[in-house]
Amino acid sequence: MRGRLRALLRLTSLRLRLVTVFALVALVAAVSVSGIAYWLNRDAVLTRAQTSALRDFGKALGDQASALPDAPTCDDLHGMAAAVSNNTLGYQVVLVTTPQDAGDGRQCTAESDPGAFRLDMVPGALVEAVRKPRATGGEGADYHMYWQRITFKGDPYLVGGTRVTGDGGPTGYLLTSLAAERDDLNSLAWSLGIATALAVIGSVLLAQAAATMVLRPVQRLSDAAQRLSEGHLHTRLEVRGADELARLTRTFNRAAESLEGRVQDLSAREAASRRFVADMSHELRTPMTAxxxxxxxxxxxxxxxxxxxxxxxxxxxxxxxxxxxxxxxxxxxxxxxxxxxxxxxxxxxxxxxxxxxxxxxxxxxxxxxxxxxxxxxxxxxxxxxxxxxxxxxxxxxxxxxxxxxxxxxxxxxxxxxxxxxxxxxxxxxxxxxxxxxxxxxxxxxxxxxxxxxxxxxxxxxxxxxxxxxxxxxxxxxxxxxxxxxxxxxxxxxxxxxxxxxxxxxxxxxxxxxxxxxxxxxxxxxxxxxxxxxxxxxxxxxxxxxxx
Structure with a gap:
């Protein structure tokens, strides 16, 4: 029980509370700064990667669409898919035509690499968005480039899609990996986590140093008060500096001096009273016997x-x-x-x-x-x-x-x-x-x-x-x-x-x-x-x- 009491007192000590407050403030500040920095960098990295891939994909589709006949065949689509996928960004391509749009009268799906990207990997919501024309009010293209981030087999990917040649033309989809960006963001997260931990450790050390400077005089006062409570009324403290703690020390010394004087006076009176009672009782005993x-x-x-x-x-x-x-x-x-x-x-x-x-x-x-x-x-x-x-x-x-x-x-x-x-x-x-x-x-x-x-x-x-x-x-x-x-x-x-x-x-x-x-x-x-x-x-x- 006594050990638990001492442990509880240690947990509720002023030093621990001061260090805990410093650590919590540093932790909140570091986590907030790190979180903001991470999300800003994450947004910038992903936006840059997807913008680059979608822009290159749109440009490649535009360049290849000029050479595409009005009613392309499956061979035309396969050739176009191979040409578009031949890029420096490493994305894969799927081109799709309906039977009405194909030159040979049948639906054709051209995949640049069937093992890496197939039409069934494209989310249904993205397919619906690509097929649906925009309400442009007579200005601009009727169709737009849409994109969506997906996870496939534990890896992040970007899927994009758009109409190649407008209404009635083939539809093109791309798939590009975001694994490199994920690795970069993970490295950034680790770096920010280490920085946060170092900031918390530094704040704890700083709080410990501050607590030592602030609490050392308080500890001296506590020890002196303990000695005073044990009856050592001559206890006094050396006054150091001119701050609030020094004024508190001087006040303690004056209080201890006043208490010592009062106790000595009361002790003298009590001793005199006891002597009086003892003498009176002893002197009364003989006549009382008679x-x-x-x-x-x-x-x-x-x-x-x-x-x-x-x-x-x-x-x-x-x-x-x-x-x-x-x-x-x-x-x-x-x-x-x-x-x-x-x-x-x-x-x-x-x-x-x-x-x-x-x-x-x-x-x-x-x-x-x-x-x-x-x-x-x-x-x-x-x-x-x-x-x-x-x-x-x-x-x-x-x-x-x-x-x-x-x-x-x-x-x-x-x-x-x-x-x-x-x-x-x-x-x-x-x-x-x-x-x-x-x-x-x-x-x-x-x-x-x-x-x-x-x-x-x-x-x-x-x-x-x-x-x-x-x-x-x-x-x-x-x-x-x-x-x-x-x-x-x-x-x-x-x-x-x-x-x-x-x-x-x-x-x-x-x-x-x-x-x-x-x-x-x-x-x-x-x-x-x-x-x-x-x-x-x-x-x-x-x-x-x-x-």
Whole structure:
């Protein structure tokens, strides 16, 4: 397929089009000139040959007719035919008389060479034309010399005929070969064809030279634009000359310089924003740990509190958990943006992993699993759990139970489909379901989730070399498809500390949280407070914005 694409691009290249146009123009011009020259020469050659033969034939008939008696016999006609055919042009003669015109009272046909020319070789139309007198109005001869070109046994001939002595006299016909003229015209045609081919070849060479001169600067611009698109923003071109291409080159250099400045400015701002988010999330983590511990204490004592205060305590607990999830998700997003997210690979049975994810969150009664045991892949189990928790939790929250989870081999990897029975996802929302903080409805800007769950799930899939897609099922409901390779390739560990000061992957667990649960906030279901929610059966998927 790639080879065919390159061939198609070559066929549609500007150079080929320029050469083709030059060649077509030269071909049309050469063929037109050659055709006109050929037909003019053909007409001149044939006209000269037939005029010479007919004039000589008419003169010979006139000279011999003066000695012909009024009622010629067959012997007279044979003698006359022999005399007329004795010419330098090499034409043959046939003389014909009717019984009324012959001296011996019988029709006579005199042929100078019966093997070369006979009366039956004369076209009937020519015979009729010769016999029919012209309407001259009293002036000139009543009969005229007629001629016709014929082909006999593959060779061209000229046949002419006229009355010899006027009304009632014999009729004479001539046959002369046009083979010599045909050979001359064939030679001319070959010469014109060779000249046409040379003209086309010359035009192609000229077009190639012109294309090289014109397209070389264009090619330089194309190469520079390609380097620019690959991120080499320092690319500049040397300005040569003062023509339109030179002005285009200067414009390109100014555009590249402006783009480089803008990209550097945007990169600096983006780096500052990422550093701000990373620092803010990291700094919030310690007080959030303390606040979370206090809210757990308050939650444990909620039954002993004043009934008027209990709702406020419950609100504080839920909002604290939501804020804690948001901080964890922001830290995870920061790792992805900074490129510091790393994987710890292990051999994972996908069906067992799905079962463990569902069991840990008390979703067994709401999830129907269709997966065969033994589908093994080398993945990061914790990140896979984050992906599954988000997809299944999102389906339970917005589609309702039961949620169907199926696992099968597909495209050389493993596909996990999560399908619900809800109303589905609006078509205008589908392209944005994995966008960060995207809200499907402006009237419901606030939700229980942070708006980052599906985005983090997608980033985790990409980290494995996989992907997640969303669509609506024909019968209703949304279907999220996770595709992962059998073997994920871990990236090399970067040198030095990451932007989180050694906490890029939660390896240094925050106080009050289980080791290795730092990124669990992506699924909204890791750590002691979230574990309590799982035991209570609360969905942990963070995908409110997906609907």
């Amino acid at each position: 606040i979370t511990a206090m809210t757990e204490v308050l939650e444990d004592e909620v039954d002993n509190l004043d009934p008027m205060i209990a709702p406020a305590v419950q609100l504080v607990v839920s909002e604290t958990r939501r804020l804690n999830d948001l901080v964890e998700n922001l830290m995870e997003v920061t790792r992805f943006d900074a490129g510091t997210a790393r994987m710890v690979l292990d051999d994972v049975d996908i069906a067992d992993q799905v079962t463990a994810c569902v069991d840990a969150r008390a979703w067994l009664d709401a999830v129907h699993l269709d997966a065969d045991r033994g589908i093994i892949a080398r993945l990061d189990p914790r990140r896979l759990d984050v992906i599954l928790a988000n997809l299944i939790g999102n389906a339970l929250k917005h589609g309702g139970s039961p949620v169907r989870v199926s696992v099968h081999e597909e495209r050389g990897g493993i596909a996990v489909e999560v399908a619900d029975h809800g109303p589905g996802i609006p078509e205008e929302v589908l392209p944005h379901v994995f966008d960060r903080f995207y809200k499907a409805s402006a009237s419901r800007p606030r939700s229980d989730g942070s708006g980052l769950g599906l985005s983090i799930a997608l980033e985790n899939a990409h980290l494995h070399g996989g992907d997640i897609s969303a669509r609506n099922a024909p019968g209703g409901g949304a279907v999220f498809t996770l595709w992962l390779p059998h073997q994920a390739e871990p990236e090399e560990e970067p040198e030095g500390e990451d932007c989180q000061g050694g906490d890029a992957e939660g390896g240094g667990a925050a106080p009050g949280r289980e080791p290795g649960a730092g990124a669990g906030g992506a699924g909204g279901d890791a750590g002691p407070p979230l574990a309590r929610r799982a035991r209570e059966g609360a969905p942990a998927g963070d995908g409110e914005e997906a609907r």
